Amino acid sequence: MCGYYFGMSGMASQRRSGPGVHTEGDFGWHLGVLLAAYHGSVSPLLGELPHATRGYQILSTVVHGDQPTQAALAAHLGIDRTVMTYLIDDLAKAGLVERRLNPADRRARKIVVTPLGAKTLAELEQRVREAEETLLAGLDDAQRATFRDLLRHLACGLRDIEPQVDPCTAAEHLLPPA
Amino acid sequence: MCGYYFGMSGMASQRRSGPGVHTEGDFGWHLGVLLAAYHGSVSPLLGELPHATRGYQILSTVVHGDQPTQAALAAHLGIDRTVMTYLIDDLAKAGLVERRLNPADRRARKIVVTPLGAKTLAELEQRVREAEETLLAGLDDAQRATFRDLLRHLACGLRDIEPQVDPCTAAEHLLPPA
DNA sequence: CCAGATGAGTTGTCCCACAAACTATATTCA
DNA sequence: TGAATATAGTTTGTGGGACAACTCATCTGG
Numbered sequence: 388m389c390g391y392y393f394g395m396s397g398m399a400s401q402r403r404s405g406p407g408v409h410t411e412g413d414f415g416w417h418l419g420v421l422l423a424a425y426h427g428s429v430s431p432l433l434g435e436l437p438h439a440t441r442g443y444q445i446l447s448t449v450v451h452g453d454q455p456t457q458a459a460l461a462a463h464l465g466i467d468r469t470v471m472t473y474l475i476d477d478l479a480k481a482g483l484v485e486r487r488l489n490p491a492d493r494r495a496r497k498i499v500v501t502p503l504g505a506k507t508l509a510e511l512e513q514r515v516r517e518a519e520e521t522l523l524a525g526l527d528d529a530q531r532a533t534f535r536d537l538l539r540h541l542a543c544g545l546r547d548i549e550p551q552v553d554p555c556t557a558a559e560h561l562l563p564p565a
Numbered sequence: 566m567c568g569y570y571f572g573m574s575g576m577a578s579q580r581r582s583g584p585g586v587h588t589e590g591d592f593g594w595h596l597g598v599l600l601a602a603y604h605g606s607v608s609p610l611l612g613e614l615p616h617a618t619r620g621y622q623i624l625s626t627v628v629h630g631d632q633p634t635q636a637a638l639a640a641h642l643g644i645d646r647t648v649m650t651y652l653i654d655d656l657a658k659a660g661l662v663e664r665r666l667n668p669a670d671r672r673a674r675k676i677v678v679t680p681l682g683a684k685t686l687a688e689l690e691q692r693v694r695e696a697e698e699t700l701l702a703g704l705d706d707a708q709r710a711t712f713r714d715l716l717r718h719l720a721c722g723l724r725d726i727e728p729q730v731d732p733c734t735a736a737e738h739l740l741p742p743a
Numbered sequence: 744c745c746a747g748a749t750g751a752g753t754t755g756t757c758c759c760a761c762a763a764a765c766t767a768t769a770t771t772c773a
Numbered sequence: 774t775g776a777a778t779a780t781a782g783t784t785t786g787t788g789g790g791a792c793a794a795c796t797c798a799t800c801t802g803g
Binding site for chain 1: 591592593594595596597598599600601602603604607618621622625626642643693697700701703704708711712713715716717718719720721722723724
């Protein structure tokens with residue numbers, strides 16, 4: 388299949404082989420394909436969860452990320468703050484999270500998980516992790532580990548410029564107490 | 566961005582290190598971050614090109630991919646064919662591609678690049694390739710190569726198994742090398 | 744020649760992202 | 774103190790993109 392072209396990606400891979408490596412232009416396409424496949428396989432697993440992968444992402448961050456404010460949550464996830472408002476609305480309506488007023492700064496609301504939300508997330512995380520593995524089934528164990536590693540390294544470097552520590556293994560300290 | 570979205574998912578960078586490796590749930594989030602960064606750094610380079618990275622991918626596929634029909638093009642890029650219609654409209658209006666009727670099947674239109682389109686793409690590919698390298702600057706040369714390789718392998722594999730047409734073989738027949 | 748399938752375009756609808764405006768608090772500093 | 778400014782969050786309006794349903798033209802098999 389793809390093997391026709393030396394195991395390279397779809398049609399675009401048959402770049403006329405110039406002198407140098409010339410297959411780099413597909414990078415964005417590769418990324419897009421993988422992310423689309425991720426959404427495609429994960430979304431159906433999330434069932435009633437509002438806003439599918441988005442909701443999952445938020446719920447996961449609320450539980451594991453400990454962001455002090457809604458704005459911090461949005462910034463971390465790369466979601467517009469005006470969008471975050473109704474995403475949280477819907478998750479709250481579903482009883483998964485709630486807005487907790489910060490007495491020290493009454494403008495701010497910290498989003499906290501409810502017992503139902505925690506239970507829900509725990510179940511979903513299991514399924515999502517399995518879906519991820521399926522998604523990476525084309526690679527052997529070592530390759531999977533390598534790929535996850537490099538990807539994490541890249542993403543963390545891109546998003547968290549400041550933290551000297553690996554933000555993906557420890558990041559809670561950065562946020563000043565709410 | 567599109568959810569995006571271009572979207573992304575599964576944040577929770579700072580999962581507490583439980584008993585086992587537990588950072589895998591961030592996979593979707595990492596992907597989303599990387600793709601968002603890709604769009605963010607590439608789009609500005611594309612200037613007047615209609616539909617930014619979308620237009621770029623189409624143009625690139627038209628030139629290097631040699632898809633026989635508009636539908637094949639859409640399937641390869643994961644774009645709805647009704648959307649493809651106006652994407653091609655805009656690229657054609659900009660003088661970068663044109664619809665060529667297939668005398669053997671007068672329903673089908675093959676999208677071909679114009680001289681202007683080819684010249685434009687050549688320039689843009691240069692810039693995009695540089696932007697990609699910048700994006701991957703967090704990795705050393707060997708790691709970059711590995712990452713590109715694994716990503717390409719994954720994306721290609723996903724395209725094969727997944728639905729509809731197999732874009733990697735679909736375009737074989739029908740036309741001799743352009 | 745007919746019936747069904749297929750490539751493409753058109754229309755209408757829904758959802759989402761984003762900008763701008765608004766409310767309420769907080770902070771800074773004269 | 775209090776006026777100016779900044780920040781957290783919400784609301785509203787708008788535009789674009791995705792997708793479904795429909796139409797049109799053409800191909801294919803009987």
